[in-house]
Amino acid sequence: MSSIYFLGNTTSYISIPNAAALNFETQDFTVEWLQYQMDTNPFPRIFQKGTYTSNTVSIGVSIEGGRFYYWRNNSPYLVATLTSSNYKNKWVHFAICRTGGTTTFYMNGASFGTPLPDTYNYTNSENMVVSNESTLTSTTAFGGYMYYFHYMKGIAKYTANFTVSESMVSNTANTVLLLTASGASGSLGATITSTAGTFAIVPTFSLPPPPAPSWFLPVMFGNRALFTDNIRFYYKPHSLASGGVGGVRNYRKKGRRT
Helix, strand or coil: CECEEEECCCCCCEEECCCHHHCCECCCEEEEEEEEECCCCCCCEEEEECCHHHCCCCEEEEEECCEEEEEECCEEEEEEECCHHHHECCEEEEEEEEECCEEEEEECCEECCCCEECCCCECCCCCEEECCCCCCCHHHCCEEEEEEEEEEECCCCCCCCCCCCCCCCCCCCCEEEEEECCEEECCCHHHCCCCCCCCCECCCCEECCCCCCCEECCCCCCCEEEECCCCEEEECCCCCCCCCCCCCCCCCCCCCCC
């Protein structure tokens, strides 16, 4: 199977132009993704809409030294502290769902941390970046694989513990954006401009999530690599479909953490 691969630096990211559909406002929502994190950066963002040092973050997630932070209104909420064996160098599914004024966090299908009372109006005029902040820095870059990133507005996909599916997630009427190695889809999928035309063929990694049973992604190592200014992907020749990962653009702003 294919996956997006991020280098863990400022040249490797997916940027989604600001649009009204990105703002959850006061509606229910779901953000879910399946990751394999390998970076050693101090403040890696899985995704973020806005930049901390500019005081513009409306929503985001970072895992800093094992501390899983949910960002809202430029403030970090410590959901839980994880050991490196919980989330590093392995496939892990995360989901964030708001329903009825409460946001709940799920790891491998099981609720973790304390649900957050949440009536916040999620809105700002910033781009959203997957694998960094809106203003790119090397210290906030996520490095590793992402099988998919799914951003849904108007619905909480999960309201109780669940089994992580072995199948790729699908677009629904509530999907704003679904990023996979096959491209970008959802209501904002057509707005994403790609400068990369390659896919990542990932090695086999097992995912034994509680409470879900173990499942596997197939083994396929590419025998050569292609690099773009924005994302590097490893691929197996003759295994690729047409098109590329949506949402990558040449967007380089200098920034530093204070």
